[in-house]
Amino acid sequence: MSAMGPDSLSFVVVMYVGAFGLLVIGAIGMVMSNHLFRMVLALVIAEAGANLLLVLSGWRDGALAPILGTHAADVPMVDPVPQVLVLTAIVIGVGVQALAVSVLLKIHRIYGTLDVRALRRHLELDICRDAGMAPEGSREAPAGERPLPPPIPVADALRTAATDQTGATS
């Protein structure tokens, strides 16, 4: 990065600002959004920012794409390693996004909504029903815990066992 003209310098600055800008927009979108599909879209934006940053990390001033045989051997090339990495990262990202969208379809089929607040309520209710308990704060389960019944004293337990036996025999 020694001899860098003013044009290429401003180019690099713009690209870096763009990469971090995409990241920030994506991250804020994921945190602030209340709709699952918008969250997925925000994720796509954030991933684009990360991938751009990765490509930029191998950028050289005035260098060409690192493809063998397309230009003379003495022309400088950009660092090929980040380009390979970013290919992998893009493929992984697409796979994860496709998986996310397919799960979103299932959710929409079951609940008819993709609103995060509504789905969180559904989730809590479903977990409570699955666990066999009333949702927190409902009439059946007001806040706080009920005291447990005291353990059975040994003498009582023996006596009830004895009466059970005599009751059974008589």
Added chain:
Amino acid sequence: MTGLFSISQGHSVLPVVLPLLAAFLMQPLGRVARPLALLLGPATLALSAYLLIRLWLAYGDAPYALAIGGFAPPLGITFYVDRLALLFATAVPVLTLLFWSRGEDDADPLRRDAVMLLLAAAATGLALSGDLFNIYVFYELVAVASFGLVTLRATGAAYIATVRYLLLSALGSVLALVGIAIVYLQTGTLSLAQLAMLAPDALQNPLGLAPFALLLIGFGVKAELFPVNTWVPEVYATAPTRISALLAGLVSKLAVIVVVRLLVLAFDGTGATQLMLALGALGFVTGELAAWRARDLNRMLAYSSIGQLGLVFVGFSLGGTAGMLAGLALVLHHLIIKSALFALATRWRGALARLTGAARSAPVSAGLVVLFALSLIGVPPLPGFWAKLLLVLGLVELSTPLALGALALVLLGSAVEANYLFRLVVRLYARPDDASTPALPKPKLLDFGVASAAGVLLLAATVSVVPVSGWLRGVADQAADRAAYIDTVFPTTLVQSGAR
């Protein structure tokens, strides 16, 4: 490939390659010979475990590095095999085999087996890999496999939990990727060994803290680190319990090991350890407080696992062999106990109120819960006590304001932990309310066996605490040795040190 063949270092790739191969062969084989395909998964994992144990016996003394595909280290990918890597790589097939999912859901068994094998392969790779981007790829593979496994029960709740987990995990991956890009910008390499060589100049400064923080948060999603662990209770309450056991017991630990490797090799500045200490202590106390409020067993175990992993991060942040020893003791202790508790929860999942008086119908299981609870709290003769003692001593020795604050949080969290675990134990031995509570189903024989084996292991470690701690110190010594890592990957380091 049966019988006693001679083992060589090259075989350490097979525990990653074989499950991957088997996962892809699963579907075609299922068309031809279905019973054979059903056996393929367990057989592959058993072979992996056997290979890793052989490797441990043959090469456990000194670490060695393996250049994948014959490409030399700084450009090619290396596998770095020391005792720490072998220990966790062996834990992967063994635990996956123990929690091999059967009968908890009605998904197609072949698909499920293939995803389980993907998880095992990627998790083994996570333990062995010595290249930052390779670690990232394995981490993503683990993530995708776990998304598939979490949805196995195919309920609406499971899908909601999965998509929230997926989005958080993907955001974490983006942050980790940014961290990797910054590391590459600053050093021009992603090989951990070369990073370790360049770190003193390039990374151990305030600018180096940024990539570490990004990588910590990114990999911390799987490791249930404090601010990025909101997925844990939802997923563990909706996934099949055995999958929860795998995620809590095994996958979280492998993410921790990755972070620890990065910390030891490249980011050993004070800022990084302080960040880990603070997040770990906050995670411990928030996890335990949330577990105190939980009303169902799965979420109680989930929050407790968040707390315990916070403690693990505090342990590793102490630095040096002492910190490594404390962290490893906590990791192994939690790995055994949480796996066993989730194994018991396969039949006991649901409201805690249902467990009232469960000790009558299942006395041995209830006894095991008491043992695990005592060890988690840290009651003296049990291994949990020694692990927590190492941690507390390390914090006292550090005695910076941050460490003392963390110590206060750790002790407070332990008190909360004791309170809710004792409440659980009292409930198990209480008189059942009335006839209205139906008798609890007993755990399946396999799950019960896993829990009993964990109990026996725990008691054995209690009796032989001196040899166990000596062995663990050996593992910790090797793992904390940065110079050995560099020398192993670059045998001619004197020539290479001035490379950049």
